Amino acid sequence: xxxxxxxxxxxxxxxxxxxxxxxxxxxxxxxxxxxxxxxxxxxxxxxxxxxxxxxxxxxxxxxxxxxxxxxxxxxxxxxxxxxxxxxxxxxxxxxxxxxxxxxxxxxxxxxxxxxxxxxxxxxxxxxxxxxxxxxxxxxxxxxxxxxxxxxxxxxxxxxxxxxxxxxxxxxxxxxxxxxxxxxxxxxxxxxxxxxxxxxxxxxxxxxxxxxxxxxxxxxxxxxxxxxxxxxxxxxxxxxxxxxxxxxxxxxxxxxxxxxxxxxxxxxxxxxxxxxxxxxxxxxxxxxxxxxxxxxxxxxxxxxxxxxxxxxxxxxxxxxxxxxxxxxxxxxxxxxxxxxxxxxxxxxxxxxxxxx
Amino acid sequence: xxxxxxxxxxxxxxxxxxxxxxxxxxxxxxxxxxxxxxxxxxxxxxxxxxxxxxxxxxxxxxxxxxxxxxxxxxxxxxxxxxxxxxxxxxxxxxxxxxxxxxxxxxxxxxxxxxxxxxxxxxxxxxxxxxxxxxxxxxxxxxxxxxxxxxxxxxxxxxxxxxxxxxxxxxxxxxxxxxxxxxxxxxxxxxxxxxxxxxxxxxxxxxxxxxxxxxxxxxxxxxxxxxxxxxxxxxxxxxxxxxxxxxxxxxxxxxxxxxxxxxxxxxxxxxxxxxxxxxxxxxxxxxxxxxxxxxxxxxxxxxxxxxxxxxxxxxxxxxxxxxxxxxxxxxxxxxxxxxxxxxxxxxxxxxxxxxxxxxxxxxxxxxxxxxxxxxxxxxxxxxxxxxxxxxxxxxxxxx
Numbered sequence: 135x136x137x138x139x140x141x142x143x144x145x146x147x148x149x150x151x152x153x154x155x156x157x158x159x160x161x162x163x164x165x166x167x168x169x170x171x172x173x174x175x176x177x178x179x180x181x182x183x184x185x186x187x188x189x190x191x192x193x194x195x196x197x198x199x200x201x202x203x204x205x206x207x208x209x210x211x212x213x214x215x216x217x218x219x220x221x222x223x224x225x226x227x228x229x230x231x232x233x234x235x236x237x238x239x240x241x242x243x244x245x246x247x248x249x250x251x252x253x254x255x256x257x258x259x260x261x262x263x264x265x266x267x268x269x270x271x272x273x274x275x276x277x278x279x280x281x282x283x284x285x286x287x288x289x290x291x292x293x294x295x296x297x298x299x300x301x302x303x304x305x306x307x308x309x310x311x312x313x314x315x316x317x318x319x320x321x322x323x324x325x326x327x328x329x330x331x332x333x334x335x336x337x338x339x340x341x342x343x344x345x346x347x348x349x350x351x352x353x354x355x356x357x358x359x360x361x362x363x364x365x366x367x368x369x370x371x372x373x374x375x376x377x378x379x380x381x382x383x384x385x386x387x388x389x390x391x392x393x394x395x396x397x398x399x400x401x402x403x404x405x406x407x408x409x410x411x412x413x414x415x416x417x418x419x420x421x422x423x424x425x426x427x428x429x430x431x432x433x434x435x436x437x438x439x440x441x442x443x444x445x446x447x448x449x450x451x452x453x454x455x456x457x458x459x460x461x462x463x464x465x466x467x468x469x470x471x472x473x474x475x476x477x478x479x480x481x482x483x484x485x486x487x488x489x
Numbered sequence: 490x491x492x493x494x495x496x497x498x499x500x501x502x503x504x505x506x507x508x509x510x511x512x513x514x515x516x517x518x519x520x521x522x523x524x525x526x527x528x529x530x531x532x533x534x535x536x537x538x539x540x541x542x543x544x545x546x547x548x549x550x551x552x553x554x555x556x557x558x559x560x561x562x563x564x565x566x567x568x569x570x571x572x573x574x575x576x577x578x579x580x581x582x583x584x585x586x587x588x589x590x591x592x593x594x595x596x597x598x599x600x601x602x603x604x605x606x607x608x609x610x611x612x613x614x615x616x617x618x619x620x621x622x623x624x625x626x627x628x629x630x631x632x633x634x635x636x637x638x639x640x641x642x643x644x645x646x647x648x649x650x651x652x653x654x655x656x657x658x659x660x661x662x663x664x665x666x667x668x669x670x671x672x673x674x675x676x677x678x679x680x681x682x683x684x685x686x687x688x689x690x691x692x693x694x695x696x697x698x699x700x701x702x703x704x705x706x707x708x709x710x711x712x713x714x715x716x717x718x719x720x721x722x723x724x725x726x727x728x729x730x731x732x733x734x735x736x737x738x739x740x741x742x743x744x745x746x747x748x749x750x751x752x753x754x755x756x757x758x759x760x761x762x763x764x765x766x767x768x769x770x771x772x773x774x775x776x777x778x779x780x781x782x783x784x785x786x787x788x789x790x791x792x793x794x795x796x797x798x799x800x801x802x803x804x805x806x807x808x809x810x811x812x813x814x815x816x817x818x819x820x821x822x823x824x825x826x827x828x829x830x831x832x833x834x835x836x837x838x839x840x841x842x843x844x845x846x847x848x849x850x851x852x853x854x855x856x857x858x859x860x861x862x863x864x865x866x867x868x869x870x871x872x873x874x875x876x877x878x879x880x881x882x883x884x885x886x887x
Contacts, residue, residue: 140653151641238637246654
């Protein structure tokens with residue numbers, strides 16, 4: 135316990151010494167301040183003392199507390215915490231393991247009565263301290279803003295702390311592996327970014343193929359209904375045959391999309407689900423606080439696919455239903471499995487390596 | 490039972506006006522006098538280690554030696570034979586010097602003892618526990634070469650961190666840190682960050698950090714690197730006092746003159762093998778002689794049995810008598826006097842540690858120093874320079 139506390143204390147001192155930690159914290163403060171100075175009233179948006187009359191954004195359309203939760207869950211967390219702040223955190227923490235295993239430093243640590251695996255894992259946890267402090271301060275500040283400005287004291291907001299921490303830990307485990315193997319801060323940071331890009335690519339691919347599959351499933355449903363109605367009505371073959379062809383084409387396309395989607399889904403299952411972990415915040419807020427943000431005005435026709443009968447709302451709802459069917463256990467469980475596998479690998483490597 | 494600081498040590502009071510040396514001695518005394526808490530802590534550590542290792546101890550015979558290594562080998566990838574069967578022993582209350590050219594395997598050997606490097610094969614014990622036993626490290630101090638504490642830590646924080654990593658209770662490590670900072674003359678700088686320190690100052694902090702756990706055995710890799718002459722003398726004093734308290738010190742250094750001053754025994758490592766091991770006196774005994782500067786002529790010298798003659802010019806000559814026994818040279822001196830040869834000086838001479846070192850790393854067949862670095866040939870192809878010496882139990886070379 136003394137050793138663990140000493141390592142945590144040293145990590146805290148390290149954070150204090152890093153300018154980027156304070157820069158990131160200051161930027162987080164600016165983001166929260168930006169949230170605080172924006173207001174919503176019956177006429178539209180206010181920024182400080184300026185009024186911007188907006189017909190599509192006012193308290194008649196969206197309650198003020200939902201407005202702030204929306205900013206927090208849809209803008210501040212995904213774009214600031216899970217994107218820009220994460221890059222800053224990676225830049226700041228990528229050097230932890232290369233520094234630790236550098237000559238002269240690792241000798242001091244390994245010559246103490248502490249197991250290598252425990253040493254590595256404790257250092258890993260101390261690396262997460264950076265994000266924990268950043269997210270903790272940011273979220274608590276946002277919680278206060280939503281409470282004071284939005285009039286809604288919503289403790290579920292704080293769920294973003296463990297979620298963002300989890301999200302970061304997926305990437306940091308890869309960064310730790312690369313830092314230990316390459317002993318290079320730049321290499322570990324850049325390859326981690328590439329890995330993140332890969333995860334993003336796989337996730338995007340899965341989302342696109344899921345969208346295509348969903349659209350075709352809806353379309354096929356309509357085509358089959360039309361065909362059934364025509365057959366039931368005893369329409370001539372000149373009417374039913376094109377419908378049958380349309381059904382067959384939709385089925386064929388659907389099979390292709392399903393096939394592509396299955397590949398992406400398998401890849402996604404193995405990889406950490408960064409995007410979906412962050413999206414859990416919105417899901418929690420939606421389920422626990424009733425935060426419902428109205429979508430864009432319904433358009434009768436959608437751009438995706440050949441079938442022009444699918445509404446955006448219907449498509450969005452089906453897609454959302456599919457996404458919501460993915461359990462938290464699957465999202466976090468499989469991601470943690472990936473993280474544990476990476477940590478296990480790096481622990482094994484660290485324990486066997488000569489320094 | 491572990492050897493602890495005894496109260497009788499330094500029991501004689503300082504009489505008269507203290508000089509700087511006396512002040513330093515007092516610092517040492519404060520640092521190394523056994524505090525009750527320190528004893529309790531060590532006892533707890535010992536008890537903890539003992540409990541967890543009862544089974545191991547019952548199966549292996551504990552060595553009375555602080556370091557008792559046998560046949561330690563280390564082969565790195567690519568067939569680099571860093572160590573090729575090193576055996577060495579360090580006794581309690583001994584300062585042991587580990588010498589060798591660059592790449593001889595000294596640091597690898599030390600790192601193996603500190604579990605930083607895993608040996609290919611290793612038998613033997615460190616402080617009575619098998620090599621690589623993690624718990625033993627609580628009783629070992631280590632100052633690596635080119636050590637690097639995080640630059641954002643202050644000197645005090647670095648020493649305290651080292652103590653905490655050795656599981657020392659907070660109060661004890663704080664007090665111990667105070668004592669050691671004073672001992673290495675870094676108290677004034679204790680609150681400054683290490684990044685602002687000079688090399689020598691960092692070395693002093695490193696030494697303090699290696700001693701914070703009140704270790705029974707200290708392994709120091711180039712401890713005086715970058716330290717000024719006064720600091721070097723202070724470090725030597727610290728090591729000498731540790732020896733007098735029954736602790737063992739293994740010093741790895743290239744500054745042979747310093748080692749010669751403080752080491753009880755040395756081992757010279759060459760290409761991963763112990764080329765020589767023993768006391769400095771025993772290792773240099775074969776080179777001991779008396780040098781007589783006189784006005785003897787070559788003809789007069791030729792009549793003296795076993796005496797080497799060397800002309801110094803202007804009628805002066807150097808006679809080298811291969812004996813370290815003053816009684817044995819008297820007949821030769823008598824013979825010179827009876828021949829009315831004027832004797833200017835008679836001096837006992839012996840090989841320095843540096844001479845011994847150079848002799849050890851020189852290939853006797855070619856007279857050329859062996860290349861630095863570890864051996865990359867197969868073990869069968871290894872160039873033999875001299876048969877590694879073994880050591881008699883009394884510490885002398887055999």
